[in-house]
Amino acid sequence: MKYKQLIAKMTLEEKASLMSGKDFWQSQDIxxxxxxxxxxxxxxxxxxxxxxxxxxxxxxxxxxxxxxxxxxxxxxxxxxxxxxxxxxxxxxxxxxxxxxxxxxxxxxxxxxxxxxxxxxxxxxxxxxxxxxxxxxxxxxxxxxxxxxxxxxxxxxxxxxxxxxxxxxxxxxxxxxxxxxxxxxxxxxxxxxxxxxxxxxxxxxxxxxxxxxxxxxxxxxxxxxxxxxxxxxxxxxxxGLIAGNELEMPSTSGETDKEIIEAIKNGTIDESVLDECVDRLLELIxxxxxxxxNPRVDFNIERHHRVSQKVAEESIVLLKNEGNILPLPFGKRVAVIGDFAKDARYQGAGSSIVNPTILDHTLDCFEESGILSIGYEPGFERYGKKSPKKVAAACALAKEADVVLLYIGLDEVTEAEGLDRQSMMIPDNQIELLNALHEVNPNIIAIVSCGSAIEMPWIPKVKGLLHGYLGGQAGARAILRVLSGDVNPSGKLAETYPLHYRDTPSYQNFPGGEVSVEYREGLYIGYRYYDTAEVDVLFPFGYGLSYTTFEYSDIRVQEYGVTFKLTNSGNVAGMEVAQLYVGCQSKDIFRPKKELKGFVKVFINAGETKTITIPFDDKTFRYFNVETNQWEIEEANYEIMVGASSADIKLSKSFFVKGTGAPLPYEKEKLPSYYSGKAQDVSIEEFETLIGREVPVATWDRSKPLGYNDTLAQCQYAKGVSARIAYYSIIFSFWFLKKIGKRNTANMIMMSIYHLPFRGIARMTGGLVNMPMLDGILLMVNGHFFKGLRKFLRERKKKLLIVK
Structure with missing residues (x-):
């Protein structure tokens, strides 16, 4: 241990105190x-x-x-x-x-x-x-x-x-x-x-x-x-035995006492605590x-410019029919969409940042060189339909050469603590798009959201630019791509399926009341779509450019793959070359191809560069459940270099010597996994894969609610007060959404509805301790007065200790 001498000077109580927070955001000090x-x-x-x-x-x-x-x-x-x-x-x-x-x-x-x-x-x-x-x-x-x-x-x-x-x-x-x-x-x-x-x-x-x-x-x-x-x-x-050093936030010493008691009664040896303290001290x-060091202010403008550069390089051009982009100088554009006025630039929840500067599209047009003839919101941000706004947007669109339509998902749809209900953007935005298409077919959609969406409306746009969530400078970055000042080089880091029902985990998300079964196994994302031959809207690794690239002269050696990459267009640009590997043996099930390397290269127009992507310890390995370690299967492997998982430009077979491990599976018992068609795996086949029975996925309503049951389960509680509390939560969520307080409504679901009862003690910084929680659970389970007396008695004890 690095801090053995310092730890020797500590009392048992001091060591235990370091294992939980001082408050909500700080560790304990001594x-x-x-x-x-x-x-x-x-x-x-x-x-x-x-x-x-x-x-x-x-x-x-x-x-x-x-x-x-x-x-x-x-x-x-x-x-x-x-x-x-x-x-x-x-x-x-x-x-x-x-x-x-x-x-x-x-x-x-x-x-x-x-x-x-x-x-x-x-x-x-x-x-x-x-x-x-x-x-x-x-x-x-x-x-x-x-x-x-x-x-x-x-x-x-x-x-x-x-x-x-x-x-x-x-x-x-x-x-x-x-x-x-x-x-x-x-x-x-x-x-x-x-x-x-x-x-x-x-x-x-x-x-x-x-x-x-x-x-x-x-x-x-x-x-x-x-x-x-x-x-x-x-x-x-x-948790301590497993090597979890720091519990956050503070429990006001309650769990420190649990650690001390466990050491005194011999449940754990004090050396276990010492090792955890040593690792935490290293972090401190x-x-x-x-x-x-003295506090030093950072350069706000420089950091803002870096944020813009990052956004520019991350924007993905998904459609460019008739080379509608970049916008030629002098084109008259109508700017439509609420997100053009108030940029959608980050998610929601614990990651919300208070930006130092915030660019909005309407404030950046003058410097972009794009000629805007006006702006209309076109739709209500949170889904309410407005024929008046649609009509005003269409009137403006009629006067323009091109429509820039800013659409996507709002801040409360993508949020920590809640999963989305569908892959669609709101209906009012799609209705606006349909109406605009009737009066002006030259539509360029700019999408702002942080995850994959369905796009059945894509035939009605000629250009599609995905800005994702581009941070505080994202709006300006998008305009620079639209104008051609920046050549787009982003490529999708996730697959866009045609429909949500096509996704491999469709049958098993978000699972049952108690558990979720990952029946699709290895086959998530492109690993599934490519292997099961399911058509997608945009494949993993896809993205267009204002120039073109040609791949040639592949060579495969022990250390990696080498090839030539040529910018065959008229504009300098960056290309993401992707290395995929596929095992040609059928003895062990695998995805058709897996990403094993990538490189992003800037190439001037007409220039050719020789590119090398090295192999590493992850290139050919798989985990063998019989030997319980990483192994290499002896076989021929297809080495593929491409512009996306579906656009392989070069390939070559390469023999790899294996580690000689025994085969881990009986092929005939796992047909879904060997075919790759793993979207609808039976429970029997999944149990064969995991080697045991899966647990029952529904709550056992015959048992009293306990520490790890959630407040949502109060709907099954014996206590009337608990059921009233449950329906109060449901009503509050509905009512707050109805009156437009969607952020607050989401907070209820995130912080209360799915919270386990133990979270009442763990998340209140010691205001409620576990004995008080025992009283709450008595009330929930039908012993209201007994539980109330216990809660008040334990609360009084706690207050006396604090005094």
């Missing part, structure tokens, strides 16, 4: 030993240090900070160097705001397009996600602060996220859901990791010894700190420059 608190702040795409004091929880306004494009946006750049630059600027702002630990990046897989937090996550592919995450981490930590990679692991939905049990087979867990974390640990060297709320195969992730001990600490050699998500601790002692001392 003044007599010179151990300072560290400050943790939200911020995957910008710093959200709350302007209110750190003893306040909630989504309060943060101090002004640069709002960079979200992770879902930057992933479309396919530029790890750009990601590192974003990280460097985030780290600089963290230092400026005295933040030791920046809670990001988020690297969970986009298993399903409806996950409400997809805007915070990079991709459906673990390799691309891992490489982008590692670059962010290196940039952030170059300033002496810590990144905190989240949410570890298999947290791929928001509904019931604090209680859901994720059922997944070991190979899928390793290859799809843990690979990005592995890269973040080994290549990014992240100093801290945030555990997720959910269970994994029956055990909460921060208590899961297989996940935390065997894999994270053992196989990956991780020596950093594990921090719970806020309120994400279930059994504090079990490795980020101490934050509070030792």
């Amino acid at each position: 003044e007599r030993l010179g151990i300072n608190s560290i400050f943790l702040a939200d911020g995957p795409h910008g710093i959200r240090r709350q302007a209110v004091s750190s003893d306040k929880l909630g989504l309060n306004a943060g101090l002004p900070a640069t709002c960079y494009p979200t992770a879902a946006t930057v992933a479309n750049s396919w530029n790890a160097e750009l990601g590192e630059r974003v990280g460097e600027y985030l780290g600089e702002e963290a230092i400026s705001q005295k933040v030791n630990v920046l809670l990001g990046p988020g690297i969970n897989m986009k298993r399903n397009p409806l996950c409400g937090r997809n805007f915070e996550y990079f991709s459906e592919d673990p390799y691309l996600t891992g490489k982008m995450a590692a670059s962010y981490i290196r940039g952030i930590q170059s300033h002496g602060v810590s990144a905190c990679v989240k949410h570890f692991a298999v947290n791929n939905q928001e509904e019931r996220r604090m209680s859901i049990d994720t059922i997944v087979d070991e190979r899928t867990l390793r290859e799809i859901y843990l690979t990005a974390f592995e890269i973040a640990v080994k290549e990014g060297n992240t100093k801290s990791i945030m555990s997720s709320y959910n269970k994994l195969n029956g055990t909460y992730t921060n208590e899961n010894l297989h996940l935390m001990k065997d894999i994270l600490r053992g196989e990956w050699g991780y020596n950093g700190t594990v921090i719970t998500d806020w309120g994400g601790s279930n059994d504090r002692v079990a 001392y490795s980020t101490e420059g934050v509070y030792q």
Whole structure:
């Protein structure tokens, strides 16, 4: 242990106190030993240090900070160097705001397009996600602060996220859901990791010894700190045994007592606590420059310009019929859509950033060189239909050569704590588009949202530019692409299916009341669509340019693949060349192809460059469930280089010597997985894959409600007061949406409806302790007066202790 001597000076009580927060945003300090608190702040795409004091929880306004494009946006750049630059600027702002630990990046897989937090996550592919995450981490930590990679692991939905049990087979867990974390640990060297709320195969992730001990600490050699998500601790002692150092937020010493008691009664050895304290001290001392150095203001204008550069390189051109883009000089354009006036530039929830500057489209036209003849909102932002606004928009469109139509999803549709209800944009926007098409067919749609959407209306637009969520400078960046000042180079980091029903997890999202089964296994995103030969709207890795590129002269050697890339057009541009690998053996089921490398290259018009994409330890491996380790299957592999997963330009067969591992599966028992048609796997076949029975996915209504049941389950409670509370929550949600208070309505669902009862104690900073919660549960389970007496008695005890 690095801090053995310092730890020896601590009392048992002091060591235990370090294992939970001092308040909502700070760790505990020990003044007599010179151990300072560290400050943790939200911020995957910008710093959200709350302007209110750190003893306040909630989504309060943060101090002004640069709002960079979200992770879902930057992933479309396919530029790890750009990601590192974003990280460097985030780290600089963290230092400026005295933040030791920046809670990001988020690297969970986009298993399903409806996950409400997809805007915070990079991709459906673990390799691309891992490489982008590692670059962010290196940039952030170059300033002496810590990144905190989240949410570890298999947290791929928001509904019931604090209680859901994720059922997944070991190979899928390793290859799809843990690979990005592995890269973040080994290549990014992240100093801290945030555990997720959910269970994994029956055990909460921060208590899961297989996940935390065997894999994270053992196989990956991780020596950093594990921090719970806020309120994400279930059994504090079990978490400590698993190696979860810091519980957030504060529990006012309640869980410290649990740790002390466990050591005194021999449940755990004090050395376990000492090791956790040692790792936390390393996080504290490795980020101490934050509070030792004087505060330095960052250059707001320069950071804003960097945000714009990142947005420009992440914008994806999806359609350009008749080369309607870039807009020729002198074209008269009508600007239509509410998002043109008030830009949609970030998601909602804990990641909300208070921007230092905010560009809006209407304020940037003069410098863009685009000739605007006027603006009309065309639609109500939150879905209400307005024939008057549609008529005004159509009148303006008639006078224009081209219509710039700004559409997408609003802020409360994509939000932490809630999953989307459909993949469609609101009906009122589609009706506006249909009406505009009748009067002017030259429509360029600019889409703003953080995740995949259905586009049945796409035949009615000639140009389609996807800005995703481009941060505070995104509006200006879009205009620079429209005008041709910037040649678009973004490519999709996720597949756009034709219909939601085509997605591989369609049958199993968001799962049952208690658990969610990942029956599709390895086949998420393009791995499914390509293997099962399902048509898509836009494939993974797709994106157009104002120039053209030609691939030639592929060569494959032991170290990697080399080829030539030529800009065959008339405009300088950047191309993302993608390496895919497919095993030609059929002995072990695999996706048809998997991303194993990529490179983004700037090439002048007419220029040719020789490109090399190296192989690495992940190029040919698969996880063998028989040997319980990574193996290589001896076979011929197809080495493919392309412009997207569906646009392979070059390929060559290459023989790879294997490790000689036994075959892990009986082929005839897993027909869906060997065919790749894994959207509708039977429970029997899924149980064969995981090697055990799946748990019952419905709540057992015969049992009394307990700590890990959610407030939503009060609908089944024996106590009348609990059922009244449930219907009050439902009515409040409905009523607030009805009167336009959608943000508040969403907060109810995020913070109350899906909250486990233990969260009442874990998320209130000690205002409600577990004995008081026992009283609440007595009331919920039909013993109202007995429960009320216990609650009041325990509350009185607590107040006396505080005094």
